[in-house]
Amino acid sequence: MTETSHTYLVTCPSCKTENRVPAAREGQAGKCGNCRGTLPPLYLQPVQLTDRSFDSFISNYKGPVLAEFWAPW
Numbered sequence: 001m002t003e004t005s006h007t008y009l010v011t012c013p014s015c016k017t018e019n020r021v022p023a024a025r026e027g028q029a030g031k032c033g034n035c036r037g038t039l040p041p042l043y044l045q046p047v048q049l050t051d052r053s054f055d056s057f058i059s060n061y062k063g064p065v066l067a068e069f070w071a072p073w
Contacts, residue, residue, distance in 0.1 A: 005022075005023070005024075006022070006023045007020045007021060007022050007023065008020070008021050008022075008023065008042055008044075009021075010030070010039050010040065010042055010063075012032035012034065012035060012037050012039055013037070013039075013040065013062055013063070014032065014035050014037035015032060015034050015035040015037065017032055017033065017034040017035065019032055019033055019034075019039055021039070021042050023042075023044060025042065026041075026042055026043060026044050026045070027041050027042070027043060028041055028042075029041050038062075040061060040062045040063035041061070041063075046068075
């Protein structure tokens with residue numbers, strides 16, 4: 001079984017129902033099967049953000065976010 005054939009559980013922020021999301025739908029918002037509310041996109045790989053894209057990504061993403069900051073020096 002390849003990684004893209006896996007499914008993951010994404011909890012609906014509105015009704016708390018767990019929804020199965022296929023790995024092939026990475027980065028796409030979905031709809032809850034129970035309340036039809038919007039599910040946050042599933043990300044399986046880190047998303048590289050810049051100083052220009054960080055604020056927009058964080059303000060539009062309704063799920064938990066783990067951020068790692070680093071500098072080349």
